[in-house]
Amino acid sequence: MVASRLLWMTALAAPPGAVLAAYALGTRGRRLYTLAAAATSLLTAVAAAPLALEFFRPLGSGPGNFSLLSTVLVPFAALLWLMAVVTTPSARLDDAGLARTAAACLLGMAAFLTAAPAALVLIWIATAVILAAGHLEPRFKAARRVIVSHLGFSAILLIAGAALAAWARSRGDAAPEQWGLALILSAVVIRKGIFPFHAWIPEVFDQGRIGPAALFNAPQLGAYAALVLAVPYANPALLKTAAGLALVTAVYGSFMALYQADARRACGYLFVSQSALVIAGLELPARGALVGALLLWVCSGVALAGLSRAVLALEARRGRLRLDVRHGGYERMPLLAVSFLIMGLAVANFPGTLGFVGGEMLVRSAVDSFPGLGLFAVAAVAMSGLAAIRMYFSLFCGRKDSGAHLRMGRAESLGFTAAALVLLGFGLAPGGLTRVLSRASAAVMASRESPKR
Numbered sequence: 486m487v488a489s490r491l492l493w494m495t496a497l498a499a500p501p502g503a504v505l506a507a508y509a510l511g512t513r514g515r516r517l518y519t520l521a522a523a524a525t526s527l528l529t530a531v532a533a534a535p536l537a538l539e540f541f542r543p544l545g546s547g548p549g550n551f552s553l554l555s556t557v558l559v560p561f562a563a564l565l566w567l568m569a570v571v572t573t574p575s576a577r578l579d580d581a582g583l584a585r586t587a588a589a590c591l592l593g594m595a596a597f598l599t600a601a602p603a604a605l606v607l608i609w610i611a612t613a614v615i616l617a618a619g620h621l622e623p624r625f626k627a628a629r630r631v632i633v634s635h636l637g638f639s640a641i642l643l644i645a646g647a648a649l650a651a652w653a654r655s656r657g658d659a660a661p662e663q664w665g666l667a668l669i670l671s672a673v674v675i676r677k678g679i680f681p682f683h684a685w686i687p688e689v690f691d692q693g694r695i696g697p698a699a700l701f702n703a704p705q706l707g708a709y710a711a712l713v714l715a716v717p718y719a720n721p722a723l724l725k726t727a728a729g730l731a732l733v734t735a736v737y738g739s740f741m742a743l744y745q746a747d748a749r750r751a752c753g754y755l756f757v758s759q760s761a762l763v764i765a766g767l768e769l770p771a772r773g774a775l776v777g778a779l780l781l782w783v784c785s786g787v788a789l790a791g792l793s794r795a796v797l798a799l800e801a802r803r804g805r806l807r808l809d810v811r812h813g814g815y816e817r818m819p820l821l822a823v824s825f826l827i828m829g830l831a832v833a834n835f836p837g838t839l840g841f842v843g844g845e846m847l848v849r850s851a852v853d854s855f856p857g858l859g860l861f862a863v864a865a866v867a868m869s870g871l872a873a874i875r876m877y878f879s880l881f882c883g884r885k886d887s888g889a890h891l892r893m894g895r896a897e898s899l900g901f902t903a904a905a906l907v908l909l910g911f912g913l914a915p916g917g918l919t920r921v922l923s924r925a926s927a928a929v930m931a932s933r934e935s936p937k938r
Contacts, residue, residue, distance in 0.1 A: 496531050497559065497594055500524035501566070504587040513580045518570075521583045522896065525567040528590070532560035540917030553925035554712075554779075557918070558597035561783050562704055564907065565790055566590035569700050572794040572900035574801035577696060585615050586700060593704045600713045602647040609676075610640050612706060619697035620689075628693030635675055635685040643672035647714060654718075666719045669710070670727050676707040677764060678757040679727075680734040687741070687753030690793075695749055695800075699793035702756045703786040708763050708778075712929065716767060724768040725854075731765035732851065734758070735865035742872035748806040751876055752793045755832065758869050759785035762862060766847045774850030775926040776919065780843025783918075784908060788828040788840070791904040792873065795825045798897060799880060808876060811883020818893050822881040824901035829877050831908040833870020838912035842919060 504521050512520065535556045569586045570578070578586075589612060596608045613636035620629040646668025653661035673679075678686040689698045716724065738758030745751040763785065766778020798821065799806055799814075806812065815822045827838065834844030844866055851862040893901075911918050 493531075493535065494598065497528065497563075498591065500528040500531075501587040501591040505584055505591070508580060508584040508587075517580055517583055518578075521570050521587065524587070525563070525570050525590075529560065529563045529567050532563040532594070536560055536921065539921045553921055553928070555598050557779070557783065557921060557925070558704075558709070559594050561786060562590055562593035562597060564787060564903070565593070565700065565703050568787075568790055568794055568900045568904055569696065570900075571896040572791075572798060573696055574798055574894075574897070577797060577801055582619065582696070585619055585697065589615050589700055593706065596704075596706055596709060602651060602714055605710050605714065606640075606643055606647055609643055609672075609706065609710065612701060613637075613640060616697055616701045620693050625693050628689050631685050631688050632693070635682065639672040639675035642668045642675070643710070646670075646672060650714070650718070662718065663720055663723065666715045667723060669715045670719070670723065673707040673711045673715070673764070674727070674730065677705070677760045678734070678738075679730055679761055679764060680737060683734055683738065683757050686757050687750045690749045690753030690756075691747065695752065695793055695797050699752070699756075699790050699797075702760065703790040703793075705760055705763060705782055705786060708760065708767060708782060711764065712767050716929065728765045728768040728854075731761040731768070732861040732865070734761035735765065736861045736868070739865045739868035739872060743868050743875065745872075746807055746809045748796045748799075748808055748876060748880065751808060751872060752789065752796055755792070755869060755872060756789055758865055759789060759832065762847065762865060765851065765862065769850055769854045771850040771854060772923075772926055772930050773846045774854065775929060776923050777843045777846030777848075777850065779922045779926065780839060780915075780919065781847060783911075784831055784839040784843055787904050787907055788831040791828040791901060792825065792832070792876070795821060795828075795901065796880075798893070806880065808879040810879065812880050813883045815881040818881075820898050821893050821901055822877070824905040825881065826874075826877050827905040827908055829870070829873030831912070832873045834866050835870070836912075837909065839908050839915065839918075841912060842915045 501524065504517070504524050507517060507520055539553070539556055566586055566589070570583065592608050592612050592615070596605060599605065613632070616636070617629055617632050620632060646665045648665070649668065650662050650665030653659070653665060675682045678684075686698070686702065735758045738754045738761060742751045742754035742758060745754060759781070763778050763782045766774045766781065769775070796806060803812065831838040831840040834840040848862045848866065852860060
């Protein structure tokens with residue numbers, strides 16, 4: 486069992502490692518892009534193999550374990566890398582950018598394969614450095630300043646919180662441990678843009694590069710850190726406070742996304758709203774909320790990464806996009822338009838998409854746990870859906886576009902189609918994925934009831 490897991494982890498590291506090695510050895514241009522496209526396709530297939538095997542395991546066939554999350558989140562990270570490589574226009578993805586996407590994927594998979602606090606802290610810092618490295622040009626000075634200030638502060642809080650919690654746990658002292666867990670959750674709140682630290686994500690989308698921003702936020706490493714480092718040990722009052730803040734943020738983020746005139750800022754606020762819903766579900770006391778949050782984690786990551794990449798693809802052809810005009814162009818790029826609509830419907834938790842299953846479970850549990858604030862989850866989902874559909878009508882409907890060449894490349898079409906098929910396929914047949922995440926959530930809930938000391 487150990488040997489097979491090590492073999493799988495080696496197979497996972499090889500494709501992004503090959504891209505990084507090729508870049509370090511001087512491979513550039515078309516050769517590097519071809520290698521990256523082949524590597525990410527291979528990685529997606531390798532990463533998905535254990536998950537496919539789990540789909541055929543009945544719900545009651547064995548005890549749940551926390552490592553089941555890895556079988557879902559690792560192919561999730563691989564798919565995000567695939568989308569980053571094949572859907573980004575070549576004019577917007579340079580050689581250094583390809584290397585950064587490979588490094589981000591490698592770090593994301595490593596994070597999802599470990600529960601060691603020291604490793605997660607190092608990966609937390611490294612992913613923030615990669616995001617900042619994508620904004621070194623002088624024109625991104627404002628975005629870089631926001632990134633360094635917020636993520637630097639969150640890294641300090643995470644280091645202090647993990648160290649304090651570990652020290653207190655070794656001494657069997659509960660009070661300092663809870664303070665350490667509060668620091669960890671504070672670091673998560675900053676990284677994921679939970680109120681009152683919600684403004685930095687839309688600012689980076691607006692003033693910075695949308696591709697690196699989407700790749701940084703879509704895997705939701707902050708949610709994983711909270712689930713591993715804080716949720717099993719934190720007292721219920723601390724978790725409910727964080728969940729309440731997340732529900733408020735979800736409503737605020739969706740409301741702001743609905744009224745944005747700029748497509749980039751709308752994407753940023755959608756990330757804020759959806760990631761806040763995930764955090765709320767992870768920290769609610771009901772198992773249904775946890776399963777729903779895990780489903781929304783995957784759904785929102787894929788959908789919002791796809792929406793952001795679609796905006797990037799359109800910007801490469803049209804320039805900066807405003808949402809208070811009708812751009813048209815459906816007849817010139819119907820595949821992108823349909824994929825965008827499916828991803829928007831997934832954000833809206835529309836029936837037939839993966840978001841419907843997760844959203845239904847999360848909303849029901851939120852209403853049961855917070856009779857007042859629980860309705861915020863309903864409002865957040867509704868307004869997020871309206872914002873995504875508004876973006877679709879603005880970017881693809883209206884007058885016929887007779888300007889720039891809008892035909893999609895073959896690789897771009899493949900990436901957007903893959904994202905749409907994942908959201909539709911698991912939405913129409915959610916049983917396998919739901920069973921896997923239900924077994925994983927059972928292990929998480931058991932750790933809450935009898936946390937390891």
